[in-house]
Amino acid sequence: MGWGQEPHEGWADEKLPDGRWLGPTRRGEPDPVALRATCSCGWHSEREHAVPPRPDHPRDERGIGHGPAYDAWIAAHEAAENSCWDDWRAEHFDPLLGYEPSTQLILGRSDGGPRHFLNGHPVHAGSSLELLLADGTWLRIRYEWDWQPDTEPTAYAALGVPAGAENLTDAPLVSFKLPARAILRWPENRP
Numbered sequence: 001m002g003w004g005q006e007p008h009e010g011w012a013d014e015k016l017p018d019g020r021w022l023g024p025t026r027r028g029e030p031d032p033v034a035l036r037a038t039c040s041c042g043w044h045s046e047r048e049h050a051v052p053p054r055p056d057h058p059r060d061e062r063g064i065g066h067g068p069a070y071d072a073w074i075a076a077h078e079a080a081e082n083s084c085w086d087d088w089r090a091e092h093f094d095p096l097l098g099y100e101p102s103t104q105l106i107l108g109r110s111d112g113g114p115r116h117f118l119n120g121h122p123v124h125a126g127s128s129l130e131l132l133l134a135d136g137t138w139l140r141i142r143y144e145w146d147w148q149p150d151t152e153p154t155a156y157a158a159l160g161v162p163a164g165a166e167n168l169t170d171a172p173l174v175s176f177k178l179p180a181r182a183i184l185r186w187p188e189n190r191p
């Protein structure tokens with residue numbers, strides 16, 4: 001139905017025209033007037049996202065709406081649902097998980113351009129960072145980014161080479177996108 005899993009399954013609850021909230025039942029008539037983030041544990045956001053009224057629109061032979069006004073209404077509904085997902089995650093679920101903001105890449109600006117910050121310090125292309133792995137170890141990575149706010153930074157990690165070969169050949173590199181929830185820290189010798 002929604003996001004996450006029991007006991008914290010979130011969804012966009014529907015406010016009916018009479019002011020009642022639909023709750024965890026199947027969607028039906030009438031159309032909602034607003035949506036708000038709700039969780040199966042009983043939590044709900046205080047923020048309501050209004051949904052515009054259904055426009056007059058043509059219907060096809062199956063009764064399904066179509067046309068620009070209908071498409072715009074569907075898009076507005078989806079935007080309200082996405083806002084609820086943002087609310088559920090930011091207000092409720094992420095705090096439950098306990099991520100520390102000081103261990104996350106935070107997108108900000110410096111010198112007129114977008115830039116990530118880690119624990120208050122700007123992260124530059126080529127910066128060495130340490131990435132927490134599932135077994136509790138930290139992996140040294142090199143950070144690179146193309147300055148596009150909608151793309152994730154790339155992590156590069158150097159692989160090992162045979163003993164004695166360090167001076168003869170470059171270490172092979174592996175790269176991967178850094179997900180938004182990567183836990184990072186600065187190396188102890190941060191410049």
Ligand SMILES: [Zn+2]
Nearest residue numbers: 008039041043
């Ligand atoms: Zn919950």
